[in-house]
Amino acid sequence: MEIPSKSPLLLVSLLLFSFMFLPLSLHAICNPNDKEVLLQIQEAAGNPPDMVSAWNLANDCCSSWAINCNSDGRVTYFFAFRSNRNFELPSRIGNLEFLQSFTFVGLHGLIGTIPPSIKRLKYLEQLAIYECSLNGTIPNFLGQMKSLKRIDLNSNQLSGSIPHSLGHLPNLTELDLSVNKLTGHIAKSFGLLKNLEKLVLSFNQLSGSIPKSLRNLNLSYIDLSRNNLRGDASFLLGPGKTSLGIFYLRSNKFSFNFSNIEIPSSLGGFDVSFNKIYGSLPPSITKPFYEDGFNVSYNRLCGPIPNGLQYLDDAASAFIGNKCLCGSPLPPC
Numbered sequence: 001m002e003i004p005s006k007s008p009l010l011l012v013s014l015l016l017f018s019f020m021f022l023p024l025s026l027h028a029i030c031n032p033n034d035k036e037v038l039l040q041i042q043e044a045a046g047n048p049p050d051m052v053s054a055w056n057l058a059n060d061c062c063s064s065w066a067i068n069c070n071s072d073g074r075v076t077y078f079f080a081f082r083s084n085r086n087f088e089l090p091s092r093i094g095n096l097e098f099l100q101s102f103t104f105v106g107l108h109g110l111i112g113t114i115p116p117s118i119k120r121l122k123y124l125e126q127l128a129i130y131e132c133s134l135n136g137t138i139p140n141f142l143g144q145m146k147s148l149k150r151i152d153l154n155s156n157q158l159s160g161s162i163p164h165s166l167g168h169l170p171n172l173t174e175l176d177l178s179v180n181k182l183t184g185h186i187a188k189s190f191g192l193l194k195n196l197e198k199l200v201l202s203f204n205q206l207s208g209s210i211p212k213s214l215r216n217l218n219l220s221y222i223d224l225s226r227n228n229l230r231g232d233a234s235f236l237l238g239p240g241k242t243s244l245g246i247f248y249l250r251s252n253k254f255s256f257n258f259s260n261i262e263i264p265s266s267l268g269g270f271d272v273s274f275n276k277i278y279g280s281l282p283p284s285i286t287k288p289f290y291e292d293g294f295n296v297s298y299n300r301l302c303g304p305i306p307n308g309l310q311y312l313d314d315a316a317s318a319f320i321g322n323k324c325l326c327g328s329p330l331p332p333c
């Protein structure tokens with residue numbers, strides 16, 4: 001539009017006019033089909049007050065804090081939390097085809113399985129449905145959703161084994177399947193997850209040994225506690241593991257010789273209690289501080305405790321229940 005330069009009054013009113021509408025033009029108007037899917041989920045969930053106010057579907061959903069849209073008004077992010085009424089995810093969820101981030105937390109009434117229509121979400125980077133009540137298996141098709149970076153399905157009722165296909169997600173950085181009822185083995189294909197930083201499979205019923213292919217990963221966070229895993233896990237440690245911060249293997253059946261293992265100096269949390277680890281404590285285990293805990297209790301370790309670990313709070317309890325560990329904070333050798 002051409003603004004007549006000789007009419008300052010008109011210019012001022014034009015400016016005022018556009019400022020009045022500026023807040024609306026900052027975000028797109030919600031696509032009606034996307035809004036329909038959101039409404040369907042909200043109604044299925046029994047219109048829980050938290051969801052109703054967070055999604056603000058009565059107005060324009062794109063203006064709510066729990067939903068983001070792209071410039072065409074297509075939903076790219078949605079977040080829901082806290083509801084108790086039982087409901088299942090409608091299959092139309094696959095119509096939110098521009099979704100990048102799907103985050104549902106603490107919807108204890110969210111039952112049923114992960115719907116197959118999810119595989120149509122071809123831009124999905126984050127699938128986070130945790131502290132809900134999903135059951136059934138983790139679908140194989142997740143392994144075909146190559147855009148996924150983060151999968152967090154912790155604290156549901158998922159059963160069956162973890163699909164091998166997940167090992168073929170090139171950009172996966174975080175996998176958290178803890179606190180479910182998963183069985184079977186950890187797939188060899190997980191060694192292909194070159195970008196994986198965080199692997200959390202604790203509180204399941206996984207069995208077998210950790211595939212040697214995981215030796216190649218550069219993980220910063222490993223929690224495999226409370227499963228039925230056995231065999232060697234020492235190859236997850238070693239001098240090359242310069243990013244490793246958390247190493248939790250508590251309550252499994254791991255069995256390996258600890259004597260010559262090099263503990264990365266980056267480690268802030270180390271808990272391998274309640275396993276069948278033997279040999280002696282390696283000198284590299286001494287560190288000024290383990291801010292996220294240290295515990296080697298209830299294994300089959302032997303020999304003197306290296307100097308420099310006695311600072312631990314309640315230190316003796318971190319070493320008890322072994323075959324013949326000795327020296328401070330335990331009784332002398």
Ligand SMILES: *[C@@H]1O[C@H](CO)[C@@H](O)[C@H](O)[C@H]1NC(C)=O
Pocket residue numbers: 111112135136137
């Ligand atoms: C999942 O839960 C529903 C009801 O909550 C039940 O009918 C169904 O059998 C369960 N499926 C599995 C595989 O446990």
Ligand SMILES: *[C@@H]1O[C@H](CO)[C@@H](O)[C@H](O)[C@H]1NC(C)=O
Pocket residue numbers: 146147148170171
């Ligand atoms: C993986 O991430 C890279 C870098 O962010 C990106 O360019 C690529 O498109 C992603 N791959 C897929 C399949 O999304």
Ligand SMILES: *[C@@H]1O[C@H](CO)[C@@H](O)[C@H](O)[C@H]1NC(C)=O
Pocket residue numbers: 218220242243
């Ligand atoms: C591992 O990741 C860290 C950062 O997280 C990086 O500094 C380091 O170079 C990586 N090492 C390898 C072998 O990729």
Ligand SMILES: *[C@@H]1O[C@H](CO)[C@@H](O)[C@H](O)[C@H]1NC(C)=O
Pocket residue numbers: 257258259260278279280
């Ligand atoms: C563990 O390894 C050390 C060093 O290689 C060796 O001396 C020791 O005998 C081994 N312990 C057991 C119980 O095999």
Ligand SMILES: *[C@@H]1O[C@H](CO)[C@@H](O)[C@H](O)[C@H]1NC(C)=O
Pocket residue numbers: 273293294295296297312313314315317318
């Ligand atoms: C180590 O684990 C044992 C067994 O659960 C527990 O009793 C003890 O308090 C723990 N000690 C430390 C220092 O975490």
